[in-house]
Amino acid sequence: MMNVYSFEPPERFVAGTVGPPGDRTFYLQARGGGRLVSVALEKVQVSLLADKLDELLDEVHARFGLDLPGVPPADNGPLDTPVDEEFRVGTLGLAWDSDTTTVVIEAVEAGEQETEGEQGAEPGPGLDRLRVRISPVATRGFIDRARRVVAAGRPPCPLCGQPLDPSGHLCPRHNGYHRQT
Numbered sequence: 001m002m003n004v005y006s007f008e009p010p011e012r013f014v015a016g017t018v019g020p021p022g023d024r025t026f027y028l029q030a031r032g033g034g035r036l037v038s039v040a041l042e043k044v045q046v047s048l049l050a051d052k053l054d055e056l057l058d059e060v061h062a063r064f065g066l067d068l069p070g071v072p073p074a075d076n077g078p079l080d081t082p083v084d085e086e087f088r089v090g091t092l093g094l095a096w097d098s099d100t101t102t103v104v105i106e107a108v109e110a111g112e113q114e115t116e117g118e119q120g121a122e123p124g125p126g127l128d129r130l131r132v133r134i135s136p137v138a139t140r141g142f143i144d145r146a147r148r149v150v151a152a153g154r155p156p157c158p159l160c161g162q163p164l165d166p167s168g169h170l171c172p173r174h175n176g177y178h179r180q181t
Contacts, residue, residue: 002125007130008131011032013030013138022154039086039088039109045089045092047146049105053142056096066101071144072140074145088109090108091108092106092107093105100133104133105131106129107131157169
């Protein structure tokens with residue numbers, strides 16, 4: 001049975017993490033109407049979502065001439081608790097609704113399609129979904145926070161760019177020798 005968790009608009013919609021750098025789990029979390037929904041996803045999905053939302057707002061400005069706001073006050077709060085994963089995200093979609101001047105974000109559960117490697121197929125009809133509709137101001141706030149969350153991980157190695165652990169790492173630029181931080 002498919003669940004659609006719809007927030008139009010949510011009281012809060014953020015990206016966040018649980019766990020220490022190097023062992024973090026990333027989440028999208030929506031709260032509203034007495035409900036709290038958290039869905040897990042990969043760090044790269046959070047980063048790409050922020051980038052694509054930024055591109056979408058730029059396109060809306062160019063195409064429709066809509067004045068877009070700056071970044072609202074930062075939401076630096078932790079994820080709301082309890083953080084109970086409803087599902088793991090496989091596909092993200094976004095759209096601009098010109099009738100309501102809102103951004104629609106849909107996170108679809110990872111299903112068999114992703115494991116079978118089907119490219120370009122629509123997500124299956126029985127997969128759970130998180131759907132949020134947010135204003136351009138809220139979108140700017142989401143983008144800003146998502147980028148800060150992604151950047152808050154382990155620092156990159158100055159030689160190879162891979163994440164550094166406190167104990168160092170096997171750096172390919174050092175021919176596999178252990179590089180200390």
